[in-house]
């Protein structure tokens with residue numbers, strides 16, 4: 428499987444999670460529940476973003492630089508991660524809810540950009556063999572993590 432197909436499949440799962448968060452976060456009555464949701468998203472996202480940063484961005488670096496996107500891509504991962512960590516710091520329910528909503532909105536924007544421009548760019552510029560090899564590297568990392 429190509430790395431782009433793997434990342435895209437992960438995106439589908441995240442879109443479901445974003446829907447769930449947008450629907451349920453406004454109804455939650457306690458700070459602990461909001462923080463637990465934010466922590467779940469943060470943990471899952473970290474694994475996804477690390478895969479992109481470590482396996483995907485290096486081979487694409489030269490193309491992303493031409494688009495002026497090289498720094499932005501990594502920065503957006505960090506910004507989203509930070510906004511989710513901020514949810515853990517607040518003691519106010521309303522603020523936690525607002526921060527979480529902002530983080531989900533930032534995720535949607537970032538995912539959309541990847542789907543519209545970064546993944547197609549990889550499909551255009553990297554060879555099919557390279558995309559397959561990166562997919563195999565992802566599989567290996569996953570197997571190692573499960574041991």
Ligand SMILES: [Fe+2]
Pocket residue numbers: 476479504537541
């Ligand atoms: Fe990303």
Ligand SMILES: [Fe+2]
Pocket residue numbers: 434438475479538541
């Ligand atoms: Fe992504």
